[in-house]
Amino acid sequence: METFSRRKTVKKAFAASVPVMAGYIVLGIGFGILMNEKGYGILWTLAMSLFIYAGSLQYAGVSLITSSVSLVSAAITSLMVNARHLFYSISMLEKYKDAGKFKPYMIFALTDETYSLLSDGNVPEGCDPHFYRFMVSLFNQCWWIIGSGAGSLLGKALPFSTEGIEFSMTALFVASFAEQWLSSENHFPSLAGLFSSVICLILFGPDRFLIPSMILIILILTIAHRMEEKRK
Amino acid sequence: MTYTALLIAVMALCTMLTRFLPFFVFDHESSPPKYILYLGRVLPMASIAMLVVYCLRDTDLTSGIQGYTGIIASVFVICLQAWKRNLILSILGGTVIYMILIQIL
Numbered sequence A: 001m002e003t004f005s006r007r008k009t010v011k012k013a014f015a016a017s018v019p020v021m022a023g024y025i026v027l028g029i030g031f032g033i034l035m036n037e038k039g040y041g042i043l044w045t046l047a048m049s050l051f052i053y054a055g056s057l058q059y060a061g062v063s064l065i066t067s068s069v070s071l072v073s074a075a076i077t078s079l080m081v082n083a084r085h086l087f088y089s090i091s092m093l094e095k096y097k098d099a100g101k102f103k104p105y106m107i108f109a110l111t112d113e114t115y116s117l118l119s120d121g122n123v124p125e126g127c128d129p130h131f132y133r134f135m136v137s138l139f140n141q142c143w144w145i146i147g148s149g150a151g152s153l154l155g156k157a158l159p160f161s162t163e164g165i166e167f168s169m170t171a172l173f174v175a176s177f178a179e180q181w182l183s184s185e186n187h188f189p190s191l192a193g194l195f196s197s198v199i200c201l202i203l204f205g206p207d208r209f210l211i212p213s214m215i216l217i218i219l220i221l222t223i224a225h226r227m228e229e230k231r232k
Numbered sequence B: 001m002t003y004t005a006l007l008i009a010v011m012a013l014c015t016m017l018t019r020f021l022p023f024f025v026f027d028h029e030s031s032p033p034k035y036i037l038y039l040g041r042v043l044p045m046a047s048i049a050m051l052v053v054y055c056l057r058d059t060d061l062t063s064g065i066q067g068y069t070g071i072i073a074s075v076f077v078i079c080l081q082a083w084k085r086n087l088i089l090s091i092l093g094g095t096v097i098y099m100i101l102i103q104i105l
Helices: A006-037 A042-051 A055-066 A071-082 A084-096 A100-108 A112-118 A129-154 A167-183 A188-204 A210-231 B002-026 B034-055 B064-084 B087-104
Strands: none
Touching: A006 A042, A006 A055, A006 A112, A006 A129, A006 A167, A006 B087, A042 A055, A042 A129, A042 B002, A055 A071, A055 A167, A055 B002, A071 A210, A071 B002, A084 A100, A084 A112, A084 A129, A084 B002, A084 B034, A100 A129, A100 B002, A112 A129, A112 A167, A167 A188, A167 B034, A167 B064, A167 B087, A188 A210, A188 B034, A210 B034, B064 B087
16 A cells, blocks of 8 residues: 655645636636626625536626526526536546545536646646545635635725626636647547537527537537547 | 525536536446547537637627627637647736727727
């Protein structure tokens, strides 16, 4: 049985989460400000960051709660906006398999950013892999909670107009898209995603295109996979 | 107020469902099917592309320069990312440009 230093693992996990710290604090502040603008105080903001912990849904959620939509449409929106988590979980099945008592929280906290830090499967030398992944997940959620709390408190005090702050979400996705494009050789999945959603946006309109896009994406990627298999 | 709490609970439960479901479905098998693993590899890239389109879905190409602010700021984000490869810098830079654009235009 190997022995790992817990202290070292915590340190390494902290270091790994620093890039996310900046992003989560900035995006969290944006979310807190937005909530504050709509009249929801710090307790609501913290509750969402603690229990939902999904950036894009929380941003979308601001408009869901201000317009008091039905519970069913809140559920459908949540499932659609977060459907990509299914894919993250699928690709972490193997790595999280034996995580034991850490596993439930690690699955709960598997956000885009945590996934991007842990998906390559590398763990620093001398660290217990499961405890390391658990700590990275935990640090990341702490940054998110700190950011959104700070945004909620700052909201009233800022000396300039925060109109347009919601673009931070778009910028996050656009920058991730650019980064994935730059760092991978196979652009087919990105192109399939782009093509399918633009086509569905034109065909179904801005309010109803997400589900058809997902179906079309899976269809295209499945056909590509089949053709690849046949060639082998 | 109770209703807001209910809405938040629904969002939290549905989010958990999307994260836990694959672990419930595939946990008992020794390894998930090859096709599922393939989807796990390619779907993140495709879904990020979809989210970009989702965020820019209200772009109105017929309403003049104001309709393009999201696109302009996004192009700026892409250039910044290609140049510095720093996610936070690109997000901050793009958001500031966007805020300036919509507040002056």
